[in-house]
Amino acid sequence: xxxxxxxxxxxxxxxxxxxxxxxxxxxxxxxxxxxxxxxxxxxxxxxxxxxxxxxxxxxxxxxxxxxxxxxxxxxxxxxxxxxxxxxxxxxxxxxxxxxxxxxxxxxxxxxxxxxxxxxxxxxxxxxxxxxxxxxxxxxxxxxxxxxxxxxxxxxxxxxxxxxxxxxxxxxxxxxxxxxxxxxxxxxxxxxxxxxxxxxxxxxxxxxxxxxxxxxxxxxxxxxxxxxxxxxxxxxxxxxxxxxxxxxxxxxxxxxxx
Amino acid sequence: xxxxxxxxxxxxxxxxxxxxxxxxxxxxxxxxxxxxxxxxxxxxxxxxxxxxxxxxxxxxxxxxxxxxxxxxxxxxxxxxxxxxxxxxxxxxxxxxxxxxxxxxxxxxxxxxxxxxxxxxxxxxxxxxxxxxxxxxxxxxxxxxxxxxxxxxxxxxxxxxxxxxxxxxxxxxxxxxxxxxxxxxxxxxxxxxxxxxxxxxxxxxxxxxxxxxxxxxxxxxxxxxxxxxxxxxxxxxxxxxxxxxxxxxxxxxxxxxxxxxxxxxxxxxxxxxxxxxx
Numbered sequence: 001x002x003x004x005x006x007x008x009x010x011x012x013x014x015x016x017x018x019x020x021x022x023x024x025x026x027x028x029x030x031x032x033x034x035x036x037x038x039x040x041x042x043x044x045x046x047x048x049x050x051x052x053x054x055x056x057x058x059x060x061x062x063x064x065x066x067x068x069x070x071x072x073x074x075x076x077x078x079x080x081x082x083x084x085x086x087x088x089x090x091x092x093x094x095x096x097x098x099x100x101x102x103x104x105x106x107x108x109x110x111x112x113x114x115x116x117x118x119x120x121x122x123x124x125x126x127x128x129x130x131x132x133x134x135x136x137x138x139x140x141x142x143x144x145x146x147x148x149x150x151x152x153x154x155x156x157x158x159x160x161x162x163x164x165x166x167x168x169x170x171x172x173x174x175x176x177x178x179x180x181x182x183x184x185x186x187x188x189x190x191x192x193x194x195x196x197x198x199x200x201x202x203x204x205x206x207x208x209x210x211x212x213x214x215x216x217x218x219x220x221x222x223x224x225x226x227x228x229x230x231x232x233x234x235x236x237x238x239x240x241x242x243x244x245x246x247x248x249x250x251x252x253x254x255x256x257x
Numbered sequence: 258x259x260x261x262x263x264x265x266x267x268x269x270x271x272x273x274x275x276x277x278x279x280x281x282x283x284x285x286x287x288x289x290x291x292x293x294x295x296x297x298x299x300x301x302x303x304x305x306x307x308x309x310x311x312x313x314x315x316x317x318x319x320x321x322x323x324x325x326x327x328x329x330x331x332x333x334x335x336x337x338x339x340x341x342x343x344x345x346x347x348x349x350x351x352x353x354x355x356x357x358x359x360x361x362x363x364x365x366x367x368x369x370x371x372x373x374x375x376x377x378x379x380x381x382x383x384x385x386x387x388x389x390x391x392x393x394x395x396x397x398x399x400x401x402x403x404x405x406x407x408x409x410x411x412x413x414x415x416x417x418x419x420x421x422x423x424x425x426x427x428x429x430x431x432x433x434x435x436x437x438x439x440x441x442x443x444x445x446x447x448x449x450x451x452x453x454x455x456x457x458x459x460x461x462x463x464x465x466x467x468x469x470x471x472x473x474x475x476x477x478x479x480x481x482x483x484x485x486x487x488x489x490x491x492x493x494x495x496x497x498x499x500x501x502x503x504x505x506x507x508x509x510x511x512x513x514x515x516x517x518x519x520x521x522x523x524x525x526x527x528x529x530x531x532x533x534x
Contacts, residue, residue: 214343214346215357216331217308218335218361218364219332224360228352228357229349231351231352236351
């Protein structure tokens with residue numbers, strides 16, 4: 001692989017989005033950086049360092065192009081790294097994030113919401129390696145799968161022995177709109193330390209006909225009822241986006257169902 | 258005239274006939290009680306009127322306002338003016354209550370309700386049923402107490418303003434204060450909006466408060482007796498056996514077979530222990 005270009009980011013305005021493709025990025029100490037991406041390329045591969053007391057929020061709205069997204073991050077003490085990934089692309093997608101919570105009090109959250117349709121296959125793999133003390137990780141994955149789509153969501157939180165007082169949380173919720181659609185969830189916790197907090201949950205299922213009946217009984221037609229249920233899975237992530245992108249997400253959800 | 262007319266209605270669930278020829282009429286602006294022992298078809302009647310797909314109407318007719326209800330979809334029945342307050346309202350994760358109410362209001366209007374008007378309407382309805390306004394931002398019925406769910410049903414009734422409301426044990430799980438709040442709203446809806454009511458309850462207290470003028474008794478899947486508030490009082494005092502004796506019918510006992518999958522983790526362990534002994 002080509003040698004990656006190294007970018008050192010000191011504050012928000014230093015960020016050139018075009019650099020975020022195949023690079024090594026360093027969020028410098030005490031920096032607070034937010035990056036909103038609407039990928040136009042098929043592949044993004046990044047090595048990331050978040051230095052101590054730095055905070056990095058990565059917000060991705062994938063409408064069409066991105067097919068492969070890989071990020072490996074090292075978080076140093078008291079740093080934060082958040083990824084919010086809204087995916088409405090009409091193609092296969094492979095996402096893999098590996099976040100090493102190296103320093104004490106490092107924290108990270110990865111949340112995705114994905115719409116899968118037209119026989120597309122999408123895979124989200126989110127790995128957290130807790131190494132420092134008092135680290136925290138949170139993985140939330142929400143999916144709506146229809147028209148023979150296939151969604152795999154895998155969270156793997158490993159709390160190593162030195163990582164005392166750390167916490168890990170995982171939640172995967174996927175709704176299937178037809179019998180041909182598939183989804184598999186793996187909320188994996190690997191715990192080598194006694195003094196920690198962890199929880200995980202996974203719910204994958206079809207639309208409950210009783211829920212549909214309840215909504216219809218208030219005058220919503222079937223399409224509106226399905227849309228409302230779908231919105232419940234895909235819209236909450238919009239809270240983390242800027243106003244114009246929130247509207248875009250709402251419009252996409254509206255026309256997707 | 259908005260009138261509900263049900264003739265010789267037969268309904269089955271999973272090939273078992275539950276309703277065996279129901280005849281019933283509700284006039285415009287009428288408060289009607291529907292009584293009967295557990296498991297005799299009262300809730301099935303409501304489900305069939307509202308169009309629950311689990312319930313199969315095998316024969317008979319339901320007309321409301323001269324419209325053939327059985328030919329309509331569930332949402333069309335709602336738009337016709339029918340409303341069902343569920344005995345066990347469903348928790349729907351991911352659906353924000355306020356979004357649901359707004360969609361329901363928009364569904365019955367040609368133009369979208371303005372956000373300001375909607376919030377005022379919702380704020381007033383919340384105040385009427387004494388639900389904190391913040392609750393409308395929670396997921397629909399998720400984590401609500403039994404009483405909150407029932408109040409939420411009444412809140413929806415107020416918002417949607419139906420011409421015929423069917424209330425299925427709206428008083429179960431409510432404390433005394435909540436029963437007073439709910440019954441007050443039922444009376445208010447009846448008096449100010451001319452909504453007709455068909456109300457199932459096992460407790461005379463609710464009927465004392467909402468004052469039905471007509472009562473039907475359903476036994477063995479049929480309406481076997483019609484009366485007024487005196488009939489409600491007599492049933493409250495003497496139960497249903499006397500009706501069976503009077504009419505020469507035996508009152509079928511509720512099927513109390515255990516749910517096959519209702520056993521909990523501890524129960525499972527006990528069962529395994531016993532089986533291994």
